[in-house]
Amino acid sequence: MTNTREDHWPAPVASTPLDAAVRVPGSKSITNRAYVLAALASAPTRVRRPLDSRDTRLMLGALAALGAHSEETADGFLVHPRGTTSGRADEVTVTLGNAGTVARFTPALAALGDAAVLFDGDDAIRRRPIGPLLTALRKLGARIDDDGRGAPPFTVHGAGGLRGGRVDLDSSASSQFLSALLLAGPAFDQGVTIRLVGGAPPSEPHIAMTVDMLRRFGATVDRSEAEFRVGPAKLSCPEYVVEPDLSTAAPFVAAAVVSGGTVRVHGWPKQTTQPGDWMRSLLPALGAKVTLDDDGLVVTGGSAIPGAELDLHEVGELTPVIAAVLCFAEGPSTISGVAHLRGHETDRLTALATELSSLGAGVAETEDGLRITPAPLHGGVFHTYEDHRLVMAAAVLGLRVPGVLVENPATVGKTFPEFVETWRDLVG
Structure with a gap:
């Protein structure tokens, strides 16, 4: 600049x-959540009236690197469920730019795959907090190398799935940490039960947005006080229209x-x-x-x-x-x-x-x-x-x-x- x-x-x-x-x-927050859920669904999802911007293009690029390809349509994108990333390269790279939703929502998907995935982006994204999310993913069975930085660049080693289960999460720095685990939870073997520690997350509306969208894709979400539970589920939503x-x-x-x-x-x-x-x-x-x-x-x-x-x-x-x-x-x-x-x-x-x-x-x-x-x-x-x-x-x-x-x-x-x-x- x-x-x-x-x-x-x-x-x-x-x-x-x-x-x-x-x-x-269209809403960036809704658009990128819809893309992630579409990548985890069992059939293609037509996402209509999405935001078309740098952050949402970065999300589509990240999901493509993780095996979930998309096709542009007259009023949005048709997003296909994630497939395999094996055989393409020893290491897949996800470009984050300075997109917090991409940096936080996609590492769990990489853990579900079968490749080593390097996450990196702009200098600014390396200064944005993500350590508590990586810690929680490790406790749920993911293997992640970040040399102790708790920030990009880091590598997620896919093992074909993630055990899931119960985990404590400090989401006080960003509600996106909680949303990241909730969005991916239906694809974990045991689903995920998240107990919040360290203070209330900011932006309750974004948490409500995540829960609402999960339910629209067919997931079961239970919430009581500082605990959330998402069971394993087969997601599906043939069409999703994004709000302004x-x-x-x-x-x-x-x-x-x-x-x-x-x-x-x-x-x-x-x-x-x-x-x-x-x-x-x-x-x-x-x-x-x-x-x-x-x-x-x-x-x-x-x-x-x-x-x-x-x-x-x-x-x-x-x-x-x-x-x-x-x-x-x-x-x-x-x-x-x-x-x-x-x-x-x-x-x-x-x-x-x-x-x-x-x-x-x-x-x-x-x-x-x-x-x-x-x-x-x-x-x-x-x-x-x-x-x-x-x-x-x-x-x-x-x-x-x-x-x-x-x-x-x-x-x-x-x-x-x-x-x-x-x-x-x-x-x-």
Whole structure:
């Protein structure tokens, strides 16, 4: 990545209240879970309206390396169950990029196969936590070599199956550790029983999403307090339709609040497990009017944005956009419960405090979040640390701050390759 001004995107300013409508692509979280479950199914699955982005292409590539091939269709992909990887090479390589779902959801599938599989990716993925998941997989019968790093690169030696059974798991750093074992559990000889230790996982909605999707593919999932049980099962789901990504919709919803205008997000589901749906309950507290009808969500911003105290533990991925909105509030705000964001694509708390403060806002890190004191803002370069959510936060900030230059906007291709063009159309 270079740092020339030619590589920066001038975030467009909303000179008048917005009056616009938008469609966002499919949910990354749902898309990649659907692909993994399809790879474990007993027959092909047609995944319709999936997200097409770097992370989802990396997932399809990883599954292909593990023997589950896919074919592109008119509105998605037909994913075939995993086959054999033997005879192809002494070692199969899975390219992770900086995709947390790929790094965490696919090692268990490699343990089910019959090849040595090397997992590696971008420098950033080597800094993201995965050690507790590898420890749990070893206890369930997997052989994994990582030279004690607890991070990529590591090699999973397939033995044709995995015993499974009961295991303790510390999923406090990421709910994806728990989801990874739950998703693969139906393919283990004994299924899997997971007892959570070390504190509650963040992002309960993502856990609910995993459980719901497992059941839709035919698995039996039992949950009691801090214990989950998935029995061995023959999975099947001939067709799966992916919902729009509500976390990706967050900056567009925020645009209505910041501009004092109206934005409709087409296709917003009336019932969903996506954490992005939490925005609906938050918006009235930020002075906005919200209506959900058969065509989607309509948000109209108010005359002012109140300060707020928000615990975002369950919806941490919304923090960058919400922090940008709160820079325009009438009073101080606090975001808490999101210490785990230090282990995301970048240390999001440090990045947000640094970049928002560099443009004039009073933003300081706390032990588990941010303290935001509104102040006059000015233009300048907003560094994005190869993090798609920071590009979206910078775009929201630029609606009311002339001269915001967003570094490396192409990094948003992780979840929404057409974000910049769609945002330009929104602002007009």
